[in-house]
Every structure is written in C-alpha cells, then in structure tokens.
Amino acid sequence: MSSEDSQRRTIRSLSVGKGTVVFPGFDGGAEWGGPAVDPQTATIYINANEMAWIASLAETQNTSDAKALFSKQCAVCHGDTLAGSPPAIPALKTSAAGSL
Ligand code: HEC
Numbered sequence: 001m002s003s004e005d006s007q008r009r010t011i012r013s014l015s016v017g018k019g020t021v022v023f024p025g026f027d028g029g030a031e032w033g034g035p036a037v038d039p040q041t042a043t044i045y046i047n048a049n050e051m052a053w054i055a056s057l058a059e060t061q062n063t064s065d066a067k068a069l070f071s072k073q074c075a076v077c078h079g080d081t082l083a084g085s086p087p088a089i090p091a092l093k094t095s096a097a098g099s100l
Helices: 003-008 066-073
Strands: 020-022 036-038 043-045 053-055
Touching: none
Parallel strands: none
Antiparallel strands: 020 053, 036 043
16 A cells, blocks of 8 residues: 555544545445446446535533433433334443443
C-alpha cells in the first residue's frame, strides 16, 4: 500500500462543531437492492452509493449519567430493561464492566 493510500484510509474521529467529510457516507457502499450477474459477460453489477456526508459532533448534557442517556436515546427500542424486542431488536447484555 502506498503512503498516499494509507493517508486516504486513515480513520479520523469526528470533532465537536467542526465538519468532517465522511466518504463513502453513512449510507454509502453497496445498496440493499443486491447485485445482478450477467453470466454471458461474467460481469457482476453492484448498485453502490458514493455520496459524501459531512458530519460533526454536538455537545450533550448529562453524559456522565449513563442510565439517563440510555433512557433518552436507546430505551425507545431496546426497552428500559434491555430486553429489546427479538428478533427485530436484540436484547442488550451488560458487560462485566458495568450495567444500567
Ligand atoms: C430506532 C431503534 C433503536 C435505537 C434508538 C437504538 N437501537 Fe440499538 N439496535 C437497534 C436494532 C434494530 C439493532 C439490531 C441491528 C442489526 O441486527 O443489524 C440494534 C443493535 C444494537 C446493538 C448490537 C446488539 C447485538 O447483540 O448485536 C447494540 C450494542 C445497541 N444496539 C446499542 C444501542 C445503544 C447503546 C443505543 C442508544 C445510544 C441504541 N442501541 C439505540 C435499534 C435501536
């Protein structure tokens, strides 16, 4: 891999209040439509999205209160007890490092 390639592959974290170009964007890469194959030409066609996004982070409040953050941002899908709604929304397991 050339140094130019490795520069392009660098993963940069997003910044608070400062836009970072993300390419491909969060909806980038191969699309859900799935590929098609032409066996006569041995060609595979993949519908791909190559739109760049500009993303940044924003300050939040109560970030030190994990339980409040979970209730506000996650419980609507995963439930207050982490039970989720399998199979569509998985139950979340707590780690040895902590629990909600
Ligand atoms: C809009 C609904 C929704 C919200 C809100 C949501 N999730 Fe999820 N989450 C999902 C779904 C659906 C999946 C399964 C995705 C998949 O299998 O591709 C998932 C998967 C996960 C997984 C992977 C679980 C596994 O066993 O693979 C984790 C961890 C997770 N979510 C954490 C969170 C956290 C933390 C938040 C809040 C910051 C959150 N989620 C908010 C719907 C949601």
